[in-house]
Amino acid sequence: MSTLQTQLKNIPKILPKYAKILEKMELHSVEDLLLNFPFRYDDFSQASPISPEYINQTVTIEGMVTKSKLARVFRRKMTIAEITVEDSSGNSLKAVWFNQPFILESLKEGTPVRLSGKLTLKGKVLQMSNPAWERAGRETTNTGCLVPVYNETRGLTSKWLRWQIKPLLAIAQQMEDVVPYEIRQRLNLYDIYTALTQIHFPDSKEKLLRAQKRFAFQEMFLVQLKTLQIKSLWEGNASVPIAFDEKLIQNFVSGLPFKLTNAQRKASFEILKDLEKPAPMNRLLNGDVGSGKTMVAAIASLQAMQAGFQVVIMAPTEVLAKQHFESFNKIFEKYDFNIALLTNSYKLVSSHQSTVNGNDKVVISQWSTVIKNATAVISQQSTVNNCNAKDDRLPMTDDVILKRDVLLNKIQSGEINLVIGTHAIIQKDVAFKNLALIIIDEQHRFGVAQRAFLQQETMSANDPVKSATGHGASGQKKTIPHLLTMTATPIPRTLAIAMFGSLELSILDEMPKNRKEIVTKIIPATIRQEAYDFIRQQVHEGRQVFVILPLVEDSKVLTEIKAATSEHQRLSSEIFPDLRLGLLHGKLKSKDKEDVMQKFKDREFDILVSTSVVEVGIDIPNASVIVIEDADRFGLSQLHQFRGRVGRGEHQSYCFLFTNSNTDKATERLQAMEDSNDGFEISQKDLELRGPGQFFGLVQSGLPDIAMEHLSNIKLIKFARAEAQNILSSDPDLKKHPLLASALQKFQEKIHLE
Numbered sequence: 001m002s003t004l005q006t007q008l009k010n011i012p013k014i015l016p017k018y019a020k021i022l023e024k025m026e027l028h029s030v031e032d033l034l035l036n037f038p039f040r041y042d043d044f045s046q047a048s049p050i051s052p053e054y055i056n057q058t059v060t061i062e063g064m065v066t067k068s069k070l071a072r073v074f075r076r077k078m079t080i081a082e083i084t085v086e087d088s089s090g091n092s093l094k095a096v097w098f099n100q101p102f103i104l105e106s107l108k109e110g111t112p113v114r115l116s117g118k119l120t121l122k123g124k125v126l127q128m129s130n131p132a133w134e135r136a137g138r139e140t141t142n143t144g145c146l147v148p149v150y151n152e153t154r155g156l157t158s159k160w161l162r163w164q165i166k167p168l169l170a171i172a173q174q175m176e177d178v179v180p181y182e183i184r185q186r187l188n189l190y191d192i193y194t195a196l197t198q199i200h201f202p203d204s205k206e207k208l209l210r211a212q213k214r215f216a217f218q219e220m221f222l223v224q225l226k227t228l229q230i231k232s233l234w235e236g237n238a239s240v241p242i243a244f245d246e247k248l249i250q251n252f253v254s255g256l257p258f259k260l261t262n263a264q265r266k267a268s269f270e271i272l273k274d275l276e277k278p279a280p281m282n283r284l285l286n287g288d289v290g291s292g293k294t295m296v297a298a299i300a301s302l303q304a305m306q307a308g309f310q311v312v313i314m315a316p317t318e319v320l321a322k323q324h325f326e327s328f329n330k331i332f333e334k335y336d337f338n339i340a341l342l343t344n345s346y347k348l349v350s351s352h353q354s355t356v357n358g359n360d361k362v363v364i365s366q367w368s369t370v371i372k373n374a375t376a377v378i379s380q381q382s383t384v385n386n387c388n389a390k391d392d393r394l395p396m397t398d399d400v401i402l403k404r405d406v407l408l409n410k411i412q413s414g415e416i417n418l419v420i421g422t423h424a425i426i427q428k429d430v431a432f433k434n435l436a437l438i439i440i441d442e443q444h445r446f447g448v449a450q451r452a453f454l455q456q457e458t459m460s461a462n463d464p465v466k467s468a469t470g471h472g473a474s475g476q477k478k479t480i481p482h483l484l485t486m487t488a489t490p491i492p493r494t495l496a497i498a499m500f501g502s503l504e505l506s507i508l509d510e511m512p513k514n515r516k517e518i519v520t521k522i523i524p525a526t527i528r529q530e531a532y533d534f535i536r537q538q539v540h541e542g543r544q545v546f547v548i549l550p551l552v553e554d555s556k557v558l559t560e561i562k563a564a565t566s567e568h569q570r571l572s573s574e575i576f577p578d579l580r581l582g583l584l585h586g587k588l589k590s591k592d593k594e595d596v597m598q599k600f601k602d603r604e605f606d607i608l609v610s611t612s613v614v615e616v617g618i619d620i621p622n623a624s625v626i627v628i629e630d631a632d633r634f635g636l637s638q639l640h641q642f643r644g645r646v647g648r649g650e651h652q653s654y655c656f657l658f659t660n661s662n663t664d665k666a667t668e669r670l671q672a673m674e675d676s677n678d679g680f681e682i683s684q685k686d687l688e689l690r691g692p693g694q695f696f697g698l699v700q701s702g703l704p705d706i707a708m709e710h711l712s713n714i715k716l717i718k719f720a721r722a723e724a725q726n727i728l729s730s731d732p733d734l735k736k737h738p739l740l741a742s743a744l745q746k747f748q749e750k751i752h753l754e
């Protein structure tokens with residue numbers, strides 16, 4: 001008797017060679033297979049007429065078998081089952097199956113049939129090879145018309161998977177339901193068994209939807225449980241109170257080359273007030289691209305550092321960490337702070353000693369090795385002179401790792417005031433002397449659940465064993481750093497409240513005054529050439545251009561998506577042979593990425609062709625045009641974020657949305673980009689169109705998109721939150737809910753950061 005834990009390789013019906021493929025897909029047990037959801041459903045109810053207009057498309061047709069015969073190809077020991085189907089349009093097609101002679105027993109002449117597959121033209125005959133098929137009833141109903149399609153890998157077809165999953169479904173009855181019975185009753189949710197059955201073999205669209213909603217709820221429920229647990233842990237801690245030194249801040253602000261926006265003022269004030277409390281701040285700085293979040297972060301950092309505490313700033317990627325390192329060195333040029341960059345792949349340690357009081361020399365001689373390399377890094381962008389080191393990329397030698405130790409010591413001793421890096425900082429054994437503020441620049445990459453865990457990490461970052469602040473520790477309470485999280489792109493207020501009820505909100509809904517509006521235009525294929533001409537003209541005027549593409553290489557599934565590599569090739573040879581083009585994609589090594597980015601910054605390229613996976617948070621003020629290929633494939637928020645890459649300098653900037661789609665829906669979506677430059681407006685629209693699941697990219701959580709799509713209303717989040725709250729109020733440690741506790745544990749393992 002099989003159980004959920006039975007290994008697939010031990011199931012007699014699954015031949016070893018298939019079991020091996022399943023292993024490669026990370027499907028080991030029966031449970032794994034049952035939780036491997038279809039990624040889409042073919043709708044047999046939407047039949048198209050048989051017509052040459054669908055050649056090379058996948059369609060479902062419905063008709064009558066008019067001919068049925070079996071052919072044998074003796075030489076190749078093969079049989080071909082062949083039928084002719086005619087539909088009400090009067091057209092007919094031929095369908096063939098290889099080595100499946102039994103099909104003909106079901107599809108005799110006069111049988112109504114549905115076929116789903118790719119329509120091709122063989123000679124003058126319309127044909128389908130190996131289509132999915134089913135006998136059609138006399139009357140057409142919607143039932144049984146949704147055919148699940150799974151991710152197919154190396155010889156495993158959806159049909160095969162369906163055939164394997166069907167008999168195993170009964171075992172799902174043994175599965176314990178993570179969502180407690182009362183909650184299911186209250187919210188009218190399917191139990192796990194029904195939900196799984198309907199996910200794999202939906203009886204109707206309505207039932208499929210209910211099943212998907214149930215899984216979306218489950219996901220959100222776990223996220224909320226985790227978030228709330230962490231919130232209460234968080235609130236049980238203490239933090240060092242940092243006095244608000246008005247004079248210090250005023251001096252700093254008046255020394256800036258611009259006036260702060262009112263929104264920046266207000267947010268800074270809210271943060272500084274939080275820092276004064278002996279309880280840990282947990283605040284989200286929610287603002288549009290370019291709204292000046294960095295400056296607000298700088299003000300908070302300044303206050304903490306001046307009071308003698310250490311600050312950490314974490315970025316999601318190394319490129320961004322480095323950029324922050326450069327900005328903060330510049331912002332604090334006139335202050336006597338030591339700033340360090342600490343990232344993983346560099347294995348590089350660098351620090352910046354500012355030159356106030358003329359005491360830098362002493363420090364440099366003390367730190368000679370560290371500083372030498374540091375200046376090499378800094379020298380690329382900032383005005384730090386007297387350094388002629390060309391080698392900005394440090395070799396990964398023991399030597400450097402040793403230097404890392406040196407820096408770690410300096411962090412521990414408190415010599416370093418500000419550490420900038422990737423989130424690896426807090427996960428590694430980096431010890432601080434008196435870390436009082438952690439700032440996370442999210443760049444929208446961390447999922448909601450990931451954020452919860454990240455927060456958990458931050459809580460232990462300042463372990464009392466590692467650090468001794470001596471301040472603010474009250475009684476038994478542990479002292480943890482204040483936390484400021486920054487969004488990369490605005491989150492609609494309603495969603496932020498629903499999702500992050502545990503955070504205080506500061507909103508930057510106002511852009512700095514000096515901004516020129518970016519001109520956005522949808523460019524259909526017909527006027528593409530004009531856009532290219534315009535780009536050449538911009539380059540001739542000295543500007544630079546981004547070209548963003550959806551995927552890194554031609555994938556079988558999405559062949560129409562342009563590959564960055566081939567597009568780079570095409571643009572270089574056919575469109576802009578006279579210009580200099582760079583290529584950036586996620587498969588490049590981290591160092592090579594940096595290299596390309598640097599060259600673009602140094603204007604060695606006119607045009608940078610890049611995939612979206614690569615961090616575009618980078619600041620290139622000279623770039624005035626961004627082209628987004630297949631723009632309709634991106635979410636609006638993401639498009640808006642891309643757009644924020646231009647318009648950072650004094651030049652009028654342009655965003656071209658290339659599209660090959662002319663469906664109304666795609667155009668309407670893109671229209672929103674033409675109509676508005678307001679990030680909050682766009683993200684609200686994005687939320688309405690795609691739902692919070694897509695909006696937040698909960699994809700990392702392991703649930704298929706299809707379930708997340710149904711996380712389509714804030715109501716569902718609110719319910720999940722209320723139910724989670726309800727459970728935790730009587731059972732904070734989930735002692736009475738072991739199933740939930742272990743689900744959370746698994747959840748944590750699954751989505752744990754890197």
Ligand code: ADP
Nearest residue numbers: 258259260261288289290291292293294295512
């Ligand atoms: P984001 O919110 O996207 O992180 P940044 O902090 O990088 O935005 O700011 C974008 C640019 O705007 C930076 O070059 C910064 O120096 C500049 N900036 C910030 N605040 C103001 C302001 N109040 N007025 C003018 N420019 C500003």
Ligand code: MG
Nearest residue numbers: 290293294441
């Ligand atoms: Mg930023």
